[in-house]
Amino acid sequence: MDELAEAAGVPVRTVRFYRERKLLPAPRREGRIAWYNEHHLARLRTITALLERGHTLGGIAELMNAWESGRHDVGELLGLDPALPTPWSEEEPLRLTPEALADYYGDQATAENLATALDIGYIAVDGDDVVHVSRRLLEASSGLVKEGIPLAEVLSAGRDMRHRMDLLAELFVQLARSHVLPGAEADLQAGDTTRLTEAIARLRPLVEVVVEVELALAMDRRLREELKG
Structure with a gap:
């Protein structure tokens, strides 16, 4: 001790x-x-x-x-709800040892960064293992660190992006409620979310195109500003 x-x-x-x-x-x-x-x-x-x-x-x-x-609740801790009638996300949590997680980030796998990842919801602890919300997200964040961006900054950007994505998701859900399924509010209050989630699933390919194109155009605008500077 x-x-x-x-x-x-x-x-x-x-x-x-x-x-x-x-x-x-x-x-x-x-x-x-x-x-x-x-x-x-x-x-x-x-x-x-x-x-x-x-x-x-x-x-x-x-x-x-x-x-x-509550090992069966790890998905809930990570914000992954298998009970959704039509889940949007196709991400699968990745289970690994603390040592394996540290291999992705080297000496930047500090207690502070771990606490931040826990707080954001990127990881949860299940017994002696760590469960990451997404293999692709883990590999992408590791790649950013290898490119020279400190993990603390990657996590800070991730926290900001998660907040913005929540707002964007809320925007599309509200559009679906108001125009694709008028009266869905009453169904939700009655506990019936199936029709809404299925309607949103039909919108998925269209929404993904909008988000991808808008991000690409925003990056073009930002890069042009950088080059002008």
Whole structure:
């Protein structure tokens, strides 16, 4: 415990307190010796990073409990709801070890970046594994890091983009409600979302073209501005 506390940069009493609160899993014991490993250290650093971001110990404890006892809810933690009648996303979560995740980002797989990815919803912890929301997103973000963009900046951009995408998704859902399925609001209030999700699925190829073309045109406009500068 002394070595774990030193490696994490926290007092031994803090480690003891986290153990008592069930925030840290029990160590492996050999007689009177308690062995902590890299998973304990990663967990301890994650707790520290989450506290620094303003999370309470109570909230962290609830999240840890959800990770360890609700493995069937990992998709929900990542924002993937298999109960949707017609899911839009075709992304599949990717399960990997913490070491495998670190291989994607090298020395930038820090506790702070891990906490940010958790906060955004890119990853969730399931037992000793990490579950990423999307293989393609993981590989793309890793590629951006390899191109020289710090992971912290990639995550910051991802947080901003997720907010903007939520607004864009809401725009298209409202269009579907108002014009494709007039009166869908009443159905939703009655708990019937099937007609709405199926209608949105029919719009999917059209919406994807609009988003792709608009992004391409926006990039052209932005690049022209950069070249003028």
